[in-house]
Amino acid sequence: MRGLVALLCCLCLLTTSFCVRHPARTLPKVANQDHNRYVVRLKEGKDVRHVHDTLASEAELKGHTFRRTMESRKRNTMVVEMDLTALDMVKTHDDVEVVVKDIRLDPPQGNPDVVMTPTDDVPWHLDRINQRALPLDGAFSFGNKCCRGRDVNIYVIDSGIRDTHVDFQRNGVSRVVHLEDIIGGAGFGTDCLGHGTAVASVAAGGSYGVSNQASLFDVRIFNCVDGTYLSHLEYAITAILDSGSPPGIIVMSVTAFAPAYDDEYVPWITSFNALATQAVNAGHILVTGAGNDADFAEYYLPASSGFVITVGASSKKDKICGFSNIGYAVDLYAPGYALPSASHTGDTEVVLRSGTSFSAPLVAGLCASLLGVNDTLNHSAMLDKILEDATDGALINVEAWTESVNLLAYGTPLLHNC
Ligand SMILES: *[C@@H]1O[C@H](CO)[C@@H](O)[C@H](O)[C@H]1NC(C)=O
Ligand SMILES: *[C@@H]1O[C@H](CO)[C@@H](O)[C@H](O)[C@H]1NC(C)=O
Numbered sequence: 001m002r003g004l005v006a007l008l009c010c011l012c013l014l015t016t017s018f019c020v021r022h023p024a025r026t027l028p029k030v031a032n033q034d035h036n037r038y039v040v041r042l043k044e045g046k047d048v049r050h051v052h053d054t055l056a057s058e059a060e061l062k063g064h065t066f067r068r069t070m071e072s073r074k075r076n077t078m079v080v081e082m083d084l085t086a087l088d089m090v091k092t093h094d095d096v097e098v099v100v101k102d103i104r105l106d107p108p109q110g111n112p113d114v115v116m117t118p119t120d121d122v123p124w125h126l127d128r129i130n131q132r133a134l135p136l137d138g139a140f141s142f143g144n145k146c147c148r149g150r151d152v153n154i155y156v157i158d159s160g161i162r163d164t165h166v167d168f169q170r171n172g173v174s175r176v177v178h179l180e181d182i183i184g185g186a187g188f189g190t191d192c193l194g195h196g197t198a199v200a201s202v203a204a205g206g207s208y209g210v211s212n213q214a215s216l217f218d219v220r221i222f223n224c225v226d227g228t229y230l231s232h233l234e235y236a237i238t239a240i241l242d243s244g245s246p247p248g249i250i251v252m253s254v255t256a257f258a259p260a261y262d263d264e265y266v267p268w269i270t271s272f273n274a275l276a277t278q279a280v281n282a283g284h285i286l287v288t289g290a291g292n293d294a295d296f297a298e299y300y301l302p303a304s305s306g307f308v309i310t311v312g313a314s315s316k317k318d319k320i321c322g323f324s325n326i327g328y329a330v331d332l333y334a335p336g337y338a339l340p341s342a343s344h345t346g347d348t349e350v351v352l353r354s355g356t357s358f359s360a361p362l363v364a365g366l367c368a369s370l371l372g373v374n375d376t377l378n379h380s381a382m383l384d385k386i387l388e389d390a391t392d393g394a395l396i397n398v399e400a401w402t403e404s405v406n407l408l409a410y411g412t413p414l415l416h417n418c
Contacts, residue, residue: 038101040096041077042076043097056068066086113351115351122140123339125335125339125362126210130410143411152368154214157219157233158200158222158252160220160344162190165344167208168201176200178217178220180236180239180243182219182221183220193344196222198351198353199358199361208339214249214365214368217240221236230301248371251288252302252360253288255290255293257293259300272301272302277307289311290311290312291303298328303325311409312359313334318395319397324336330404330405332386332405332408335362359409
């Protein structure tokens, strides 16, 4: 049945609202395959503008549909909308390495999250990553509140960030910068979904986040209704690399079903890994959620990439959440159930959110604080440090056959003077 399952690909936000025993393997939501968007990768050294223009005029002459999209010409890749006759023409062009159908992301879900009244209590997710064992002690003393993540950039590839929320203000100035908006519509960087605001909050919020002094860079790939594409994720990473902004932590809480056993997905896996390698070589640290499919994370992008830190979700009782993807591709686990975080609907509003989407920014926040005290940490040194610091054996429901690690994120208290 794998072949069939593979056709039902999707890229979805890693949000969910339950934390139960592993249910039966849930199929990824059926993606809308009714689109004619293709990613065309050129052979090494070919000029994308030249090839694009040649193909476009050839298509026009022959009456084929061949439309460039917004991110149509980036490095050696172009994304085009075309009909099947144009597809045949493009596939056989000498300069073209491979043509793959874009992977559509699901339209984002409605908001299943619980609005809560703000309190002064230390959020449980911060409390938990600051101690080895339960019960919680009500404190979060990882590093100095005045400098956690100071001068570190966290790039949030998501649905935008509500920059006016109090969780992102420092001395009356927002720490959010809108770097790129691939979607448009609602206004540059405007979060009409809430997912990106919550991710930013957990990574770097003043009340709900780890690196409360970090700068947040918003790269928006999700809107409120129409979903998006895997090519947008690649474009977003490329945009960060090409922006000239200093290296930092890139958190991308999205997932696409893309198993290596299916040839259809191999070009995607290859190209994503090549891009992730470039990002890592440029000094970035990439962090993603494992996915909420109650499945093995190795079948999903970006979770399966060896150049990305992949984080599964745990509960208040130190259980791996039933929805969380598991297996050897998950590097470690972090709280991912009912995390209080900034809401996109009001500047002081708070919501409880669940999903590996929110485990990833917790670890991203830890990475940002670590980078803040040691800017020589690259991907492999950071991964080593995060795994070395993590609490070994805290999770109570790890099953050996799943090849999952039993590591829970932990922030070894930082000493810094600021
Ligand atoms: C900083 O990180 C490097 C690894 O990149 C490590 O060798 C070094 O000991 C770290 N420095 C401190 C002060 O922790
Ligand atoms: C990462 O840092 C480690 C230790 O500081 C170093 O040995 C290694 O070569 C670096 N890797 C890259 C890709 O820069």
